[in-house]
Amino acid sequence: MRLEAHDPPNAVALQREIARQFGQREFGAAMTSWLGFCLLAYTMRDVAPARHIALWLGLCALWESCNLVQSRLLSQARVSDTRRPRLLRGLTVTIGLDGLTWGLAPFLMAVPGNPPYLMLQTLYLACVCALSIQGVCMHRPAMLGFMVPLMLPLGIAHLLADEPLRHIMGLGCLIILALSLFYGIISRRLNVSAITAMVDNREMAATLQRRNGELRTALDTIQELAQRDPLTNALNRRALLERLQAEFARQDRLGTPVGLLLIDLDHFKRVNDQHGHLAGDDVLRATARRLEETMRASDLVARFGGEEFACVLAVRDADELREAARRVHAALGGTPFVLPSAAQAPITVTASVGAALRQRNESINALIGRVDRALYQAKAQGRDQVVEAP
Numbered sequence: 001m002r003l004e005a006h007d008p009p010n011a012v013a014l015q016r017e018i019a020r021q022f023g024q025r026e027f028g029a030a031m032t033s034w035l036g037f038c039l040l041a042y043t044m045r046d047v048a049p050a051r052h053i054a055l056w057l058g059l060c061a062l063w064e065s066c067n068l069v070q071s072r073l074l075s076q077a078r079v080s081d082t083r084r085p086r087l088l089r090g091l092t093v094t095i096g097l098d099g100l101t102w103g104l105a106p107f108l109m110a111v112p113g114n115p116p117y118l119m120l121q122t123l124y125l126a127c128v129c130a131l132s133i134q135g136v137c138m139h140r141p142a143m144l145g146f147m148v149p150l151m152l153p154l155g156i157a158h159l160l161a162d163e164p165l166r167h168i169m170g171l172g173c174l175i176i177l178a179l180s181l182f183y184g185i186i187s188r189r190l191n192v193s194a195i196t197a198m199v200d201n202r203e204m205a206a207t208l209q210r211r212n213g214e215l216r217t218a219l220d221t222i223q224e225l226a227q228r229d230p231l232t233n234a235l236n237r238r239a240l241l242e243r244l245q246a247e248f249a250r251q252d253r254l255g256t257p258v259g260l261l262l263i264d265l266d267h268f269k270r271v272n273d274q275h276g277h278l279a280g281d282d283v284l285r286a287t288a289r290r291l292e293e294t295m296r297a298s299d300l301v302a303r304f305g306g307e308e309f310a311c312v313l314a315v316r317d318a319d320e321l322r323e324a325a326r327r328v329h330a331a332l333g334g335t336p337f338v339l340p341s342a343a344q345a346p347i348t349v350t351a352s353v354g355a356a357l358r359q360r361n362e363s364i365n366a367l368i369g370r371v372d373r374a375l376y377q378a379k380a381q382g383r384d385q386v387v388e389a390p
């Protein structure tokens with residue numbers, strides 16, 4: 001099948017769609033053909049030999065059956081790319097044989113010396129030729145294979161006869177053939193450009209959908225990254241403040257208390273000074289991991305800044321918050337940090353923890369201020385301890 005000029009990536013899709021539409025149209029044409037050739041045979045029943053009518057009907061039925069099966073298969077979207085050309089070739093051959101059989105009608109069911117019947121047959125074939133255009137135009141070899149044997153032999157036979165009326169009919173046959181071929185070519189061109197636009201649109205819609213999916217994933221990743229501290233992968237301060245807002249709204253609605261812990265590593269400058277900045281980074285990463293392991297999955301762990309972390313947790317009361325603060329304090333100071341980048345012995349780091357339960361309608365700043373003061377007090381009292389805000 002020859003294709004029109006178009007974008008190469010769509011060539012295969014276009015070829016498939018043209019073949020599919022050709023199959024669809026041919027299937028419709030093959031269905032209506034049964035009515036057509038039965039009607040012609042019925043019209044000829046009194047003037048043509050019964051054996052000839054039967055032979056002609058048999059041939060028509062044979063080719064139309066082949067056309068029906070092959071066009072049905074070709075019209076299905078799931079036909080494979082290797083099978084499609086074979087189906088196209090097969091369908092083109094049987095369409096050609098069908099055209100030839102139609103064209104033989106006036107010879108097999110000949111009615112010499114009966115001009116009205118001759119004229120009827122000629123008109124009948126001319127109608128078949130014109131009506132077949134939309135079906136066969138999608139595939140040029142099929143169009144030529146059907147129309148030429150349908151009209152040309154009869155046209156020539158009329159022209160070679162020595163009756164003026166038959167000359168006129170012969171000329172008519174050739175004009176109908178030429179017009180049908182011309183209209184078929186134009187029609188194919190229009191159909192192919194419509195199909196090309198459809199295939200392009202389909203391709204574009206699929207590309208857009210794919211790109212949208214990629215963009216959505218990229219956006220999710222960016223949003224996730226924007227909420228994370230790049231060093232520790234804990235939530236960053238901005239994300240923490242946003243989520244605190246949501247937690248507060250929930251508390252106002254449901255009345256479930258929210259607790260806030262601020263955790264500051266003690267004398268962290270010494271860690272950097274003694275073990276180097278990279279080791280300091282490792283301690284910060286390990287601190288975030290330990291906090292996350294100590295907290296429940298629903299609690300929030302964030303890097304508040306430098307060597308300071310924050311935890312937001314839903315608790316029943318002050319006792320539960322106190323218990324959580326002690327767990328956190330013990331998790332950090334209780335076990336030295338064994339670091340991948342440090343060749344030296346494990347590093348022991350203690351932490352000071354400030355804790356407060358949010359009071360009803362307390363603002364974020366007010367709560368953070370209270371916890372910060374508790375933390376400051378913990379530092380002032382000698383570090384490595386938990387202080388609850390009053």
Ligand SMILES: Nc1nc2c(ncn2[C@@H]2O[C@H](COP(=O)(O)OP(=O)(O)OP(=O)(O)O)[C@@H](O)[C@H]2O)c(=O)[nH]1
Pocket residue numbers: 231264265266267268269270272276277278279280281284305306307379383
């Ligand atoms: N390695 C590393 N160090 C950091 C990072 N952010 C902050 N620091 C260090 O943390 C240290 C904080 O020092 P200070 O604010 O004096 O506090 P501290 O030494 O922990 O003393 P106290 O908090 O009073 O117990 C500084 O030396 C900072 O350089 C970081 O991302 N990586």
